[in-house]
Amino acid sequence: MSFDAERYRDDSARAWEAAAPGWVRHHARIGAWAAPVAHWLVEAISPQPGQTVLELAAGLGETGMLAAELVAPAGRVIVSDQSAGMLDGARRRAEALGLDNVEFEVLGAEWIDLPLASVDAVLCRWGYMLMADPGAALSETRRVLRPSGRVALAVWDALEHNPWARLPTLALSENGIAGGPGSGDRPGPFTLGDRALLRSLIEDAGFTEPHIEDIALMRRHESFDELWEFQLDVSQAFHEAVMSLTEPEIAAVRATLRELLGPHTAAAGTIELPGRTLVAVAEA
Numbered sequence: 001m002s003f004d005a006e007r008y009r010d011d012s013a014r015a016w017e018a019a020a021p022g023w024v025r026h027h028a029r030i031g032a033w034a035a036p037v038a039h040w041l042v043e044a045i046s047p048q049p050g051q052t053v054l055e056l057a058a059g060l061g062e063t064g065m066l067a068a069e070l071v072a073p074a075g076r077v078i079v080s081d082q083s084a085g086m087l088d089g090a091r092r093r094a095e096a097l098g099l100d101n102v103e104f105e106v107l108g109a110e111w112i113d114l115p116l117a118s119v120d121a122v123l124c125r126w127g128y129m130l131m132a133d134p135g136a137a138l139s140e141t142r143r144v145l146r147p148s149g150r151v152a153l154a155v156w157d158a159l160e161h162n163p164w165a166r167l168p169t170l171a172l173s174e175n176g177i178a179g180g181p182g183s184g185d186r187p188g189p190f191t192l193g194d195r196a197l198l199r200s201l202i203e204d205a206g207f208t209e210p211h212i213e214d215i216a217l218m219r220r221h222e223s224f225d226e227l228w229e230f231q232l233d234v235s236q237a238f239h240e241a242v243m244s245l246t247e248p249e250i251a252a253v254r255a256t257l258r259e260l261l262g263p264h265t266a267a268a269g270t271i272e273l274p275g276r277t278l279v280a281v282a283e284a
């Protein structure tokens, strides 16, 4: 690690806590965009009634709650995240869905505070690449899994396959502003977007025969203004970069982004932004 890992962990914890209300606000859009990934991951672990499933870096627990219905009535899902704010949102979702076999735990994924071989399967959608030491998190995942238990995970593919993040970052850099998703040398959404790297991380943690695929996704927005608000609310990197600017600088970034989004914008003003994620399953 060539960066200050402790400082990164503190910054990341703070940033995700701050992002939690935005994730709750935009939950429906995030859920619709990411649903194919949740379904793939849950199918990959094939949850059985009576099992215990752990979701790491769960955010609002979208993926784990899909598994909750499949392990019911005797089985349970532990929805975990480092952010208490995210888990509050997850708890409210579980109540609204009437799920009574979901537990919520504040857990750091690099040191999972659970006993050895205590869960049957682990789910983690878009979490490992954000950790200071993803290898440690994967080793911890294997430690808490029962022998032959599966981990199913998603990490974003490389930035070039993800215009939803590349274009906002480009709008900043074209105006001489650093920052935005996918920039800098710290862990971030795209740092594991390489199949060979992902495979070796999974194997180095002791898992066998990882199977890796990619899934194409489409994020839909009603208008440019709605996309702008979503981006500010959901991406801490973009939020921080924009909040440091003057009004005229913000206007310039908005104008550049609007232009960059041209090819993805329909006559009615609606916007469709493609993306691509890697998904993997492996056995402990």
Ligand SMILES: C[S@@+](CC[C@H](N)C(=O)[O-])C[C@H]1O[C@@H](n2cnc3c(N)ncnc32)[C@H](O)[C@@H]1O
Binding pocket: 012, 016, 017, 034, 056, 057, 058, 059, 060, 061, 062, 080, 081, 082, 083, 086, 107, 108, 109, 110, 124, 125, 126, 127, 130, 131, 132
């Ligand atoms: C991109 S969001 C994904 C949320 C959710 N899994 C989803 O797919 O909607 C990343 C989540 O990872 C959590 N996270 C990041 N680093 C973590 C760590 N070291 N331990 C536990 N959670 C972490 C954040 O708090 C945040 O909720």
